[in-house]
Amino acid sequence: MKWFDYAAPASLSEAVGLLTAHPGARLLAGGTDLLVQLRAGRKETDLVVDAKHIPELNAISYDAARGLTLGASVPCYRIYKDKNVTGAYPALAEVASLIGGTQIQGRASIGGNLCNAAPSADSVPLLIALHGTCRIAGPRGSREIAVEDFCTAPGRTVLQPGELLVSLHLPPPAPHSGARYLRFIPRNEMDIAVAGAGVEVVLENGRFRSARVALSSVAPTPLYVREAGEALAGSPVDEASIAAAAEIARKSAKPITDMRGTADYRSHLCAVLTRRALEAAVLRARGKN
Amino acid sequence: MKTQEYTVVGTRPIRHDGVDKVTGRALYGADFQMAGLLYGHILRSPHAHARIRRIDTSKAEQLPGVKAVVTAGDFPEVPERMVDLGEGDTPLSYARGNVLAKGKVLYKGHAIAAVAATSVHVAEEAAGLIEVDYEVLPCVLTAPEAMQDGAAILHDDLKTKEFGEQTGRVSNVAEHFRYAMGDIEAGFAQAEVMVEREFNTATVHQGYIEPHNATALWNNDGRILVWCSTQGSFSVRDVTACLLDVPVSRVRVTPMEIGGGFGGKIPVYLEPVAALLSKKTGKPVKIVMSRKDVFEGSGPTPGSHMKVKIGARKDGRITAAQAYLAYEAGAYPGAMVAPGAMCVFAAYDIANVVIDGFDVVVNKPSTAAYRAPGATNAAFAAESVVDEIAEKLGIDPLDFRLKNAAKEGTRRADGPKYRRIGCVEVIEAMKNHPHYTAPLGGPHRGRGVAIGFWFNVGLPSSCTISVSADGTVNLVEGSTDIGGTRTSIAMQAAEVLGIPAEDVHPTVVDTDSVGFTAVTGGSRTTFATGWAAYEAAQDVVRQMKERAAKIWETEAASVALDRGVFQSGDKRMTFQELAAKLDQTGGPVVGRGAVNPRGVGGSFSGCIADVEVDPETGKVTILRFTSVQDAGKAIHPSYVEGQMQGGSVQGIGWALNEEYFMNDAGSMTNSSLLDYRMPTALDLPMIDTVIVEVPNPGHPFGARGVGEANIVPPPGAIANAIYRAAGVRMNRLPMNPPAIMQAIWSQRD
């Protein structure tokens, strides 16, 4: 690991200023990806900019009419301990408690999970399923973008020099809706998803009013499978509809073979996990979980 | 089965090093600090196989903070000879070549050069400035690949030895040997059922949590002082002295506390390099491996390619068994294939046997011992085939094993005849355990069993015991304590002296301070160093009796010691009372014990595993696991159980997920604990243990070694359980979820 400087700006404008002046700078949220990568020599930087003193990045606010605004650097433990989150977005609380173990959750943030842009990031499929949007600040002001459009390649995002992620926004949950993220790992903890599926369903009179499906670890970026949700919309809530959506998920996946699993196996898992996640989300939408 | 009543042996005192370990005060190698300490970093090969055309260290040397750079050229030139690295002989050039590559790199991670600097970060940066010009060569990564005609050759001077004869043929096969007994053709001709299967197992690592580390000071008086994490301080001393071409007495090795070894901390990697850097700088130099270094640059256990064929009669008697074992030694010869070959059918009484073993070099790290080295691979193959035969015959798998179990007098294919062993008793204990008949309680579940053997070894050990005036004793020994051996050794002395285990203060000391003691390995420490302690305690008793006799003005021969009380006629004196009178009766009492014991008792182990297989993902959950082992006599039952649980867990990890995942270029792509996937506490049930005690007639207290046999059966048992849960016979390790799904799919097609 090479020497680097450290700055801890106390305001968003100061942070943007630092990032603009130092194009090689790296933002530090929980550091559970960044520090590991710096130590292993996989990333290099001469300036680390700590995001944990910028107010907008460290706040959670919820409003039944407008939804949830989650500061990019809020650590997981604050998310799953937040009553509004556990009440309105139980699946988000689950994902926050899925990432790493207790020590990691004390630091790791959802913003960091997204900005690290790993195909395996556990929170991202769920954020996509929950219609998440990103608020980005930069030298030319701020902009909004859908979560599914944020990652562009492994380790790459739409962020331009000087830009940073300020917060994530989730709309309020629709009535009779339920969401769930399921991942497959060979061990029971401390593992990277071989594949994962995040889903949200909205039910109406025994049918899916709408649904969204997104996958992790089976493409260069977290993958939004629009067609799976479209196929479900309007169809009856039954095994056949769910199986059809799962099959679409399987076909949309473009996995690779690596140490975590073969391509065939990962595609297969997409179907299994999408089905299981949809079943769980349906139960939740019916108030059964 | 109580043969003798003991007061200390067989009890469970708190370990002497316990407080320091739980409070974090125990000192490990990485904790070592010294004034003027420099930090070393090793440059490792990015290629699996390449010729080194040129190494240019000039840029690294110019980096501020860098104090020295060394390469293989800094080793003294010494003529080729065989050296003992703690577990067998190796040519000196191989030992040296693995420490710092000369001419060629043979695996990704092979050490090439080392830097000493004022901080680890500077050393690391400087290593990156060393320019190495490589001619990249094709690599071979598995035994079958390496054995093919036209395969890339690792060592131009390695000629195949076949059946003990030098063939003169240059190849990657260092040796092909055969153990044979009876008439294999006739044996198979008598068989009414026959099963022949092929197996492949991946390279796996011992996975000790503490990385290798060493600090060396080449002192101004010419002595080389070393502090390190090792299973054998004397083998570090001897190898370091040998590579640096100095007499052994010039090297003093202080073994620090050790965070696991399992065989992997027998080889020497860092010590001679730190010493060379210290010689150049005049300062102490410390080198600590990263996890990646440990995976890529230390010694995992061989991957293997195996075939096993077994024939049996309808009545359940095995008539013949044949095995073909090709093990990957890694970069240098010495895969633990001979022990694998000796163990493959060691649990069975079979008249007609042929076992072929191949020691094959490949472009992977040079392998080291791993807990019953060689035996686990072989048992996975043999126990899978045994299970299939029992199934074909419709015989209960444990009854089938009982019918064929090795006993006293059974001859193994490699020659030796067993003395009293506990194979039958272990299988009976498995059968009688409630686990074996408990309902499985759900679909997709299965139960599997397997058994296994490990020899254990003797080898030299030394010990001294000094009596203190307060009636306690100080016990000095040289065995690195990996599994609670300070205590199991102290207990044997306490038993002889008739004092509580707590009154024996054991210390593991440096190589200047105790007689030669071989490595903590081969399940030998409680057996052999315990025996040295037994002898030292006997020596103390003999001297103490003389003192008592002096005080009582009688013959020493008339003095008896019973449970800590010396008696002669109606005179009685406790050990403590007599200890207070040593100064007046002739001075200190120091007992010594130095042994090289024969009488080693092999240990059998078995396990019962219940698994559930998710039919959609192939994920295996271990629901219940029972480990049974013959300890001979369990000196400290808790530590025996600890060994059984530890071996079981390592066997489970090996079975399910652990592997060196190599890409085509010979690079391990999962060299972190995250992706290497050892099981964590959340992946395991509580491991139930049953200690069987069939005393070893060759040890004063009947102890057999217990550190190793327990890792041997788990992969076979789990494979057999998976078959019953999911209907697929797995012929490869690891049996990870994608492999199991693949097997399920292939069966459907």
Ligand SMILES: Cc1cc2nc3c(=O)[nH]c(=O)nc-3n(C[C@H](O)[C@H](O)[C@H](O)COP(=O)(O)OP(=O)(O)OC[C@H]3O[C@@H](n4cnc5c(N)ncnc54)[C@H](O)[C@@H]3O)c2cc1C
């Ligand atoms: C032991 C362990 C277990 C783990 N387990 C999991 C797991 O189960 N699932 C999983 O998905 N991940 C896991 N991870 C990875 C990691 O913890 C997560 O990705 C985590 O969410 C990262 O958050 P962070 O706040 O620590 O990010 P950091 O490491 O601080 O940042 C990650 C990256 O994002 C950039 N960044 C951070 N915030 C911003 C911002 N606001 N704007 C722009 N760029 C930003 C950083 O510069 C860096 O490149 C694990 C890591 C470890 C060490």
